[in-house]
Amino acid sequence: MRLKDKVAIVTGAASGMGASTARIFAAEGARVVVTDLLEDEGRAVVDEIAGAGGEARFQKLDVTSEADWDSVVAETMAAYGQLDILVNNAGVSGSHPDKLNIETWDAQMNINAKGVFLGMRAVIPTMQKAGRGSIVNISSISGFVGQDFVHMGYNAAKGAVRLATKSAAVQFAADGVRVNSVHPGIMPPMRSSMLTADPEVRRKMIATIPAGREGRVEEVAYANLFLASDEASYITGIEVPVDGGFLAA
Numbered sequence: 001m002r003l004k005d006k007v008a009i010v011t012g013a014a015s016g017m018g019a020s021t022a023r024i025f026a027a028e029g030a031r032v033v034v035t036d037l038l039e040d041e042g043r044a045v046v047d048e049i050a051g052a053g054g055e056a057r058f059q060k061l062d063v064t065s066e067a068d069w070d071s072v073v074a075e076t077m078a079a080y081g082q083l084d085i086l087v088n089n090a091g092v093s094g095s096h097p098d099k100l101n102i103e104t105w106d107a108q109m110n111i112n113a114k115g116v117f118l119g120m121r122a123v124i125p126t127m128q129k130a131g132r133g134s135i136v137n138i139s140s141i142s143g144f145v146g147q148d149f150v151h152m153g154y155n156a157a158k159g160a161v162r163l164a165t166k167s168a169a170v171q172f173a174a175d176g177v178r179v180n181s182v183h184p185g186i187m188p189p190m191r192s193s194m195l196t197a198d199p200e201v202r203r204k205m206i207a208t209i210p211a212g213r214e215g216r217v218e219e220v221a222y223a224n225l226f227l228a229s230d231e232a233s234y235i236t237g238i239e240v241p242v243d244g245g246f247l248a249a
């Protein structure tokens, strides 16, 4: 098993790519802390993992709350005595129809960018103490290029995640902490998607993908798995697009 004896926190794990990551990590032997704002859906993921013979627990976490982060790390250490992996996956869509909306900019910065920083800030001291750790930050193809259907705040926040990943990688490599980013392309719509949930908009977006289809959530989860595992022990500060060739075109 690729994550035997590891403990992983996954944010936004009640849904989509986070839920898939939690399931796959547990199937690979990790004890998984499933965190999200959505309690019922998060607990359902934990039940599913337990039903398949895996080990997981749910904890409510708003990634914008320092107090929630402190409590997730404290409870994880109390329950499992170690913390090896963080997948900073929680996020909200930027496909807002009003491209100049100020609240969208603020929400993007607060949840999609600052939430990732707060997660790294919360786990890094524990990982430094242990002399090991792997952080996977979920950015997007939107961290590389501007897009018609996405508020510039989403591009900016995902770009911030991409570069903050490299800062952290450089600053904590000597402590044994690896930090990498994963950049999903066009995936199933997010719960918070607006424009990008529209079938006609999706048809146009998919037409720009060399692979000719949207991605599947587990295709991102398996990239997360590789980076989280010791198979990637000399890999830090890199960006892994999972995008059917979009950024190569």
Ligand code: NAD
Binding pocket: 011, 012, 013, 014, 015, 016, 017, 018, 035, 036, 037, 038, 061, 062, 063, 064, 089, 090, 091, 092, 093, 111, 115, 138, 139, 140, 141, 183, 184, 185, 186, 187, 188, 189, 190, 191, 192
């Ligand atoms: P999703 O909407 O299915 O899941 C996101 C989860 O994050 C939800 O369960 C939601 O409750 C949670 N969340 C939102 N705000 C939160 C907060 N403040 N605190 C804690 N949890 C919060 O979406 P998804 O497609 O699985 O997206 C996962 C990640 O992938 C996001 O960071 C997203 O930006 C990124 N991404 C998505 C796509 C796509 O097309 N779906 C493409 C590229 C990148």
